[in-house]
Amino acid sequence: MQEEALTAKQIEVRDRVLDPGGERPIFDPGLAEELRGELETHLAPIAASLEPKDQLFVNKQKLKDAQTCEGLLYSRIHDLFVINSAIARGTLAHRSVQRLIGSDYQLTPLDAVHGLFGDLVEDPGGDSTGEFVQAMGVGARAELCSEVADMVIKFAMDWPRLKRAWNPRVESRIAASFGGGVIRMSGKVDLAIGNERHGAAGVFIADLKTGFERHDNLYDVRFYALLETLRSSVPPFRIAVYYLDSGQCDWLDVTEDLLRSEVRRVLDGIEVFHRVRNQRKDQLVRNPNGLCPYCSLIDDCEPGQASVALRETEA
Numbered sequence: 001m002q003e004e005a006l007t008a009k010q011i012e013v014r015d016r017v018l019d020p021g022g023e024r025p026i027f028d029p030g031l032a033e034e035l036r037g038e039l040e041t042h043l044a045p046i047a048a049s050l051e052p053k054d055q056l057f058v059n060k061q062k063l064k065d066a067q068t069c070e071g072l073l074y075s076r077i078h079d080l081f082v083i084n085s086a087i088a089r090g091t092l093a094h095r096s097v098q099r100l101i102g103s104d105y106q107l108t109p110l111d112a113v114h115g116l117f118g119d120l121v122e123d124p125g126g127d128s129t130g131e132f133v134q135a136m137g138v139g140a141r142a143e144l145c146s147e148v149a150d151m152v153i154k155f156a157m158d159w160p161r162l163k164r165a166w167n168p169r170v171e172s173r174i175a176a177s178f179g180g181g182v183i184r185m186s187g188k189v190d191l192a193i194g195n196e197r198h199g200a201a202g203v204f205i206a207d208l209k210t211g212f213e214r215h216d217n218l219y220d221v222r223f224y225a226l227l228e229t230l231r232s233s234v235p236p237f238r239i240a241v242y243y244l245d246s247g248q249c250d251w252l253d254v255t256e257d258l259l260r261s262e263v264r265r266v267l268d269g270i271e272v273f274h275r276v277r278n279q280r281k282d283q284l285v286r287n288p289n290g291l292c293p294y295c296s297l298i299d300d301c302e303p304g305q306a307s308v309a310l311r312e313t314e315a
């Protein structure tokens with residue numbers, strides 16, 4: 001079969017980021033068990049304080065919120081986060097990429113996006129993003145659809161076609177449980193490619209983002225690297241965050257040190273999560289940040305309001 005002609009960007013992503021056929025590290029075969037043991041040991045007191053019905057569900061967002069602002073975390077824990085176009089856009093773009101790759105590129109990017117919107121309008125299936133799309137007016141929905149299409153087309157233009165032999169997974173769920181199942185960590189990986197090769201690391205994990213580059217986005221994929229290590233006993237060889245607007249890719253090669261420092265970050269985050277979950281709103285430490293405009297506590301948060309006002313005068 002004739003090889004597809006690649007764009008310059010596709011060649012760059014293939015050769016510099018995916019690096020098919022490149023050298024892969026071999027990790028200590030006992031590393032995953034060791035990391036799991038460390039997590040189990042340090043989480044034991046929290047797990048012992050939880051009733052089975054009080055399960056602690058940990059994901060990348062809660063860990064990041066725990067590092068950012070207790071109010072933001074509280075808002076997420078108590079499900080006060082309101083879905084908006086910016087949040088829906090990312091979710092819909094990932095699901096469209098899933099259709100694109102799932103169809104083995106038989107669908108064009110536009111087909112994938114329009115098909116998804118059409119299906120959600122017809123039947124949201126109890127999905128909050130689907131219900132948001134269904135409730136939109138025709139004009140607003142068309143605008144959102146074209147924004148999502150823009151993201152998916154950029155992905156298709158920047159990334160080489162993911163070959164079947166690479167075992168591409170989109171929106172792939174990974175999880176780990178601790179304390180007999182009362183603490184659960186989970187994630188949905190935007191894109192995972194490859195598999196372990198004869199004991200050597202072989203999985204590549206990427207998050208696809210819109211908006212400006214933020215260094216803390218790398219924490220999301222570090223968390224995925226830890227989950228993948230616990231799940232499959234072999235760490236991924238590389239993790240990346242790809243920014244669809246700028247075409248910039250930030251990536252890290254996975255090392256033992258990276259995984260050990262992620263264990264510590266996760267433990268710190270869970271400790272904050274456990275505490276904030278049982279805290280009153282007036283006890284929360286408020287730490288203004290770039291997400292204040294989207295935080296449901298903004299109406300009664302003076303530091304958050306001051307920060308938003310300052311950003312608006314500086315804009």
Ligand code: SF4
Nearest residue numbers: 069071292295301304
């Ligand atoms: S508005 Fe900002 S500072 Fe206030 S709780 Fe929310 S994220 Fe924190």
